[in-house]
Each structure stands twice: as structure tokens, then as C-alpha cells.
Amino acid sequence: MAQQGLMGIRSHYPRLSEKEKKIADFILEHPEKIVHQTISQVADQLEVADATVSRFCKRIGYKGFQALKIALAPEIIAPNKMLHEDVNDTDEAIMVAEKIFQSNIRTLENTLQVLNKAELEQAVTLLLEARRVEFYGFGGSNMVAMDAYHKFVRSGVPAFAFPDAHLQLMSASQLTNQDVAFIFSHSGASKDAYLLLQTVKKTGAKTIAITGFPKSPIGQQVNIALHTSSEETDYRSEALASRIAQLSIIDALYVTVIMRQKEKAQTSVEKVRNAIAATKM
Amino acid sequence: MAQQGLMGIRSHYPRLSEKEKKIADFILEHPEKIVHQTISQVADQLEVADATVSRFCKRIGYKGFQALKIALAPEIIAPNKMLHEDVNDTDEAIMVAEKIFQSNIRTLENTLQVLNKAELEQAVTLLLEARRVEFYGFGGSNMVAMDAYHKFVRSGVPAFAFPDAHLQLMSASQLTNQDVAFIFSHSGASKDAYLLLQTVKKTGAKTIAITGFPKSPIGQQVNIALHTSSEETDYRSEALASRIAQLSIIDALYVTVIMRQKEKAQTSVEKVRNAIAATKM
DNA sequence: TTGCTATATGAAAATTATTTTCGTATTATG
DNA sequence: CATAATACGAAAATAATTTTCATATAGCAA
CATH class of the missing domain: 3.40.50.10490 (Glucose-6-phosphate isomerase like protein; domain 1)
Known part of the structure; x- marks a missing residue:
């Protein structure tokens, strides 16, 4: 089975070709655009062929574009915006708190x-x-x-x-x-x-x-x-x-x-x- | 916008026709089959026409079958049985753990x-x-x-x-x-x-x-x-x-x-x- | 360099999936 | 009983996705 969503993409990253990395970057940055758009719309934005996107999906272990969409759908419901920002980015107490809480929540989810x-x-x-x-x-x-x-x-x-x-x-x-x-x-x-x-x-x-x-x-x-x-x-x-x-x-x-x-x-x-x-x- | 996943279907239920209720029942029972099958496969299992399933998706507020799939995808990753309180609330350790963890997670979210x-x-x-x-x-x-x-x-x-x-x-x-x-x-x-x-x-x-x-x-x-x-x-x-x-x-x-x-x-x-x-x- | 091979890519064709159209059946209503 | 409204399926139309195929590019051996 394909690995879980975004993590799976990261793990394949080193083996990808130039255009494929471009696609991977886009997905990691805007997973919601994959979920809500068609393969052609995505391909247009990235200026690659539909075929390249389709092949990419298989390369990273999914049956096809639709399967990738479904794997990504769960990730975008909670758009954990804070998490990819490092604590050092801003030292506002509330920002730090958000980071810590999100991290604790994720850890509880993963541990369960x-x-x-x-x-x-x-x-x-x-x-x-x-x-x-x-x-x-x-x-x-x-x-x-x-x-x-x-x-x-x-x-x-x-x-x-x-x-x-x-x-x-x-x-x-x-x-x-x-x-x-x-x-x-x-x-x-x-x-x-x-x-x-x-x-x-x-x-x-x-x-x-x-x-x-x-x-x-x-x-x-x-x-x-x-x-x-x-x-x-x-x-x-x-x-x-x-x-x-x-x-x-x-x-x-x-x-x-x-x-x-x-x-x-x-x-x-x-x-x-x-x-x-x-x-x- | 369509309400969230399975809950949205429940709220539309009273207004649905015979076949549509059949479809709704199926989804509520096996959301994973919707997510992983094509509209034709689902229609065959239910012995209804593809068209009926397609119309059903629009009736309950989605753009189409694909949109329903995506809305359902998040629900099937963690079949949150704890939320339905009548589900066999055994004293299995793992069930207790799930309850404790969910409670802790919600409390962190609220506190934040x-x-x-x-x-x-x-x-x-x-x-x-x-x-x-x-x-x-x-x-x-x-x-x-x-x-x-x-x-x-x-x-x-x-x-x-x-x-x-x-x-x-x-x-x-x-x-x-x-x-x-x-x-x-x-x-x-x-x-x-x-x-x-x-x-x-x-x-x-x-x-x-x-x-x-x-x-x-x-x-x-x-x-x-x-x-x-x-x-x-x-x-x-x-x-x-x-x-x-x-x-x-x-x-x-x-x-x-x-x-x-x-x-x-x-x-x-x-x-x-x-x-x-x-x-x- | 040249020629060979492997890989990457896009355009278009082929396939597959989904939606719409249309005709019939059923049910409700006056 | 007639008429309108709705439900439904078959098939046509459309849309989305995948595959095929031709070409380009890079690496590499002679």
C-alpha cells in the first residue's frame, strides 16, 4: 500500500526526476489544489503534460491521480498551518503556544x-x-x-x-x-x-x-x-x-x-x- | 456548501426517494466502498443505474461523485467508533486508551x-x-x-x-x-x-x-x-x-x-x- | 566526435469514468 | 380518469485520466 499522504511523497522525493520534483513540491505546498482540481488543471499550472502528472502518481505508489486525491483529502481538513514554521520564526508567546499545542495534539494522534x-x-x-x-x-x-x-x-x-x-x-x-x-x-x-x-x-x-x-x-x-x-x-x-x-x-x-x-x-x-x-x- | 461527510447525508435523508435512501444507507454503512470504487461498481452492487447515483450526489449537495469521494475520504481513515456512543463500549484496554486520547486531544484543541x-x-x-x-x-x-x-x-x-x-x-x-x-x-x-x-x-x-x-x-x-x-x-x-x-x-x-x-x-x-x-x- | 542506449517528456489517441439527455414507468392529485 | 410531477434506467454525450507513441535529452563507450 502507498504510504500516508504527504509523508509518502517526501520519502520518494530523492528518486524523482526534474518535472516530478516540481510536481512533488507543488503537492507538498498546496495539497488542497490537488484534491480540488483535475489533472489537467494541475498540469497547466505546473506547465507540464497531463501524462507527466499521471505517471508521477504511479511512481510514488498510487494507482492513479484519483487515488492520490483520496490519500491527500484527509490531510487538508486540518491545515496545520503553524506546524511547518519553526518556533524561532516568531517569538510571540501565542505563536509558540500554538506550535506546542499542535505538536502535542499530533503526537497524541500518532501515539494512539x-x-x-x-x-x-x-x-x-x-x-x-x-x-x-x-x-x-x-x-x-x-x-x-x-x-x-x-x-x-x-x-x-x-x-x-x-x-x-x-x-x-x-x-x-x-x-x-x-x-x-x-x-x-x-x-x-x-x-x-x-x-x-x-x-x-x-x-x-x-x-x-x-x-x-x-x-x-x-x-x-x-x-x-x-x-x-x-x-x-x-x-x-x-x-x-x-x-x-x-x-x-x-x-x-x-x-x-x-x-x-x-x-x-x-x-x-x-x-x-x-x-x-x-x-x- | 455541503455539510461534512456522513453527517450531511443524515441531514438530507428524510427528503430522499426510495433508491436514494438505498444509496444513503449503503454509504453510511460502507463509506470506504464509495471512496475506493467507481460510480458504476457502486451502482451495480446496489442494483441501480449510474445515473441515479450521480443524481444522488448532487441532491445531497456535492458537485458530483468525485466530490463525494473526497468528502468521505477523511472519515474512513479513523473509523471513529467512540463517537457513536452505543457502539460496544467494551473494557478492552485499547478502547479505553482511545477514549482517553481523544478526550485529551479535544481538551488541547479547546484550550488553545x-x-x-x-x-x-x-x-x-x-x-x-x-x-x-x-x-x-x-x-x-x-x-x-x-x-x-x-x-x-x-x-x-x-x-x-x-x-x-x-x-x-x-x-x-x-x-x-x-x-x-x-x-x-x-x-x-x-x-x-x-x-x-x-x-x-x-x-x-x-x-x-x-x-x-x-x-x-x-x-x-x-x-x-x-x-x-x-x-x-x-x-x-x-x-x-x-x-x-x-x-x-x-x-x-x-x-x-x-x-x-x-x-x-x-x-x-x-x-x-x-x-x-x-x-x- | 559519433553512435548507442536509457530515460524523460509532451501531444494525441485510447480508455475509462461520470454526467446528461431522453423516454418510460410510477405515483400523486384534482 | 386524466394530468402533472417525479423517479428511474439506458444510452448518448461529455469529461477526465491513462496509455501509446514520437521526439528530445543526457550519459557513455568506442
Whole structure:
């Protein structure tokens, strides 16, 4: 199948010929013109032949011009104008806010797409059956670990978290094979987190991680790897957005755990409502 | 203009003829078949003439069959089952996750709409000029205050935060009129937070708050009030989502502050970033 | 250089998809 | 029952897209 819309075009770009690049540029700049015009109108504007545009569509993996239109249609409903502008372009606070919010929204959307159903379920099962669950995070991720701890401990899960690196490592070495270690690391490669994972693995405890990079060392070596997905090119923006996604995953796990615990004769709708109600700030 | 996709079809439904209703039913049931098939294929499956389908498209307000395809394309990428509330609302983890993520996304969108440009600017100015900035939050909001502290302290802002209610109150009473108190309270009415605000006001320090309710006591009495906005019908379910919005506002303020500090703080952030980079493998 | 080959491109033909026209059937209305 | 209005399908007309084919251009070997 052809890749998703504009991203797919970018990935083909290097292999395109002169006129084809001209077409690609036009699409990336004005996707709405593709969607709302005929192949001839587009070809005229670009001063190329219809045939060239038609061939272009096939070259980048679509069945034809109509198929490209349909792939592009979803992209133009939310014309995320802010996103291609760099934060540095303008330092108006409201502009920065828009950029940050859009970035966070996109990251949540992407992360939801990428969430693996089976792994989520397994994570819930582990959390429900563990003798003890410890949440770990270093640097900015420590706050996420503490947040998870505060939530789960109220739901009756035997949760723990620690405010500094040394305490985390000490506690990790004391786990047993009936315990669960839950690690937050955006890069999936920080030295502290990696060391901690090795320590945990020696104890036989089950491991769950949320990282931003499935192929990172930590992402590869845990029992259950959940990951966040961001399109941000800048590492700092990515880290900000991915933390929002991490928190959202924790929220989802937490609400699910509560629902499972209260498996009674309630209707499922009530279950969700009650579960969420139990999370007052 | 034609209304958005499937909703538009529903609104026209009562006025349609027999065959046209047959077509409408088919579209509502299988929008993806419209998007991916030709008008003749669709007509054959429904045992009606092409002409009837073509007329149908115009009847419901589109220019033609192609235009309908394009309007429908966005709907089929994410078959948003959560929106139809009667759909099997199971307690599957992935379903819960979808609900949580959608809720968070909508809350971010709404909050961005509601963000006040002038107040954001004023907040940035206060943060940059303060002799000392203290972040306060009780219960679940304490996490947000700690997070803000961790961010701003790295950017060179003289930031402080405290892990418990008593320490927060003690420190608040020591502020001066050159300081800034930044309060997080979703309800804007919690007893602890209100008491703290009164304490701060006696010192003459400037006050900023992020609440979910502009008309709440805290929202009314601070110098600068920023608000999150959630559509959740259930007051209690707003809590999870609004915390995400609070964090996003902090992210926006943080990034803006860094940009304003330009070279000065740029270097100190660089230092920290490099320090963090050094801990990666 | 010359001649060969591969690739790119546009014009026009061929194909395919869609819309319009037109005639008949059906239903409603007085 | 007659008449008008509407619905509908078949086929013609039109529009859009793809394919074919001829030519141009660039790279390259002798």
C-alpha cells in the first residue's frame, strides 16, 4: 500500500526526476489544489503534460491521480498551518503556544495509532497480577514515574516510585520474579535507565517500558515495550510532546486497571464513568 | 456548501426517494466502498443505474461523485467508533486508551482556542522579571508544579516548588512584591489553594494561576488567569485531560521564556542539554 | 566526435469514468 | 380518469485520466 499522504511523497522525493520534483513540491505546498482540481488543471499550472502528472502518481505508489486525491483529502481538513514554521520564526508567546499545542495534539494522534492492542492488554494483566510494581524514570521522566505511582497506589495496585537515581537503583535490585518494573525513558537509551534495566533483569522481574524509539536498547530488551510517536524533528520539542503521550498512556492503563478491578454487573459505560470519576485531582 | 461527510447525508435523508435512501444507507454503512470504487461498481452492487447515483450526489449537495469521494475520504481513515456512543463500549484496554486520547486531544484543541494572547505575554514578562518564582499545586496538581519547577530552573529562571502543603504555605508567606506565585488548581476553588493565594496576596507578590474555571475564586483573584478548557460533560472526567492542558501551557511558557532570554539563557540551556546528552549511550 | 542506449517528456489517441439527455414507468392529485 | 410531477434506467454525450507513441535529452563507450 502507498504510504500516508504527504509523508509518502517526501520519502520518494530523492528518486524523482526534474518535472516530478516540481510536481512533488507543488503537492507538498498546496495539497488542497490537488484534491480540488483535475489533472489537467494541475498540469497547466505546473506547465507540464497531463501524462507527466499521471505517471508521477504511479511512481510514488498510487494507482492513479484519483487515488492520490483520496490519500491527500484527509490531510487538508486540518491545515496545520503553524506546524511547518519553526518556533524561532516568531517569538510571540501565542505563536509558540500554538506550535506546542499542535505538536502535542499530533503526537497524541500518532501515539494512539501506534499503540499495540496486545501489548496494552499484557501490560494491564501484569499490573493487576504483580506482587509489587515499581515505576522508574530519570531526569524529566521521573515526574512521569511519580505521577504513575500516585495514580496506581490509589487504585490498590502495590505501586512504588522514588525521587532519585540512587534510590531507584537500590530498590530495583531487590525485586523478585513476581514483580514488575515499569520504566519511562524517552530516548530509550539513557545510561541510568539502561543500567537500571540490567539490574532489574537479573532479578527476574517482568519489565515494561514506554519509550519514543522502539529500536532503542531499552525498547528492545523489555518484556513489553509501549511507545510514543512524534513527528517533531527537534529533540527538545519531541521530548516535551512525548511526555504528554507517556502520561496519556499511563492514564489509559490506570483507567483500564480500575475497570478490571471493579468487574461487576455494571454496564460498561458506567464502568468507564466510575473509573474516571475515581481520578479527581 | 455541503455539510461534512456522513453527517450531511443524515441531514438530507428524510427528503430522499426510495433508491436514494438505498444509496444513503449503503454509504453510511460502507463509506470506504464509495471512496475506493467507481460510480458504476457502486451502482451495480446496489442494483441501480449510474445515473441515479450521480443524481444522488448532487441532491445531497456535492458537485458530483468525485466530490463525494473526497468528502468521505477523511472519515474512513479513523473509523471513529467512540463517537457513536452505543457502539460496544467494551473494557478492552485499547478502547479505553482511545477514549482517553481523544478526550485529551479535544481538551488541547479547546484550550488553545481559549488561550488569551495578552495574558500569555504578561505571564512571560512576569516570569522573566521576577526575583523569584514559586510554583504551587495541591494533590494531583503538585506534580504539575514540580514539573514546571524542573523546567524553569534549567532555563535560568529562579524557580522553586515544594512537595507538600505545609512547605508551600510557609514559603509563600516569605515572598516579596518582586516575586511571582504560580498556582495550579483545576477547580480553582480548593481550600488549600485558596488559603495559599490569600497568603501570597498579603506579601504583594504577583500571582498567576492556571485553572479550569475562569469564574472560580482563584481564577478571579489572581493578576493573570490562564485557563484550560474541556468539553467533558462529566466534571470529574475533566481532571485527567485538564492536567495535560496545564502541562502544555507550561511547555509553551517555558519555550517562550527560553527564546526571550536569547543568548544569555541559551548557553545555560545548552549546558544542561549537553549534560543530559552525555548521559546517553 | 559519433553512435548507442536509457530515460524523460509532451501531444494525441485510447480508455475509462461520470454526467446528461431522453423516454418510460410510477405515483400523486384534482 | 386524466394530468402533472417525479423517479428511474439506458444510452448518448461529455469529461477526465491513462496509455501509446514520437521526439528530445543526457550519459557513455568506442
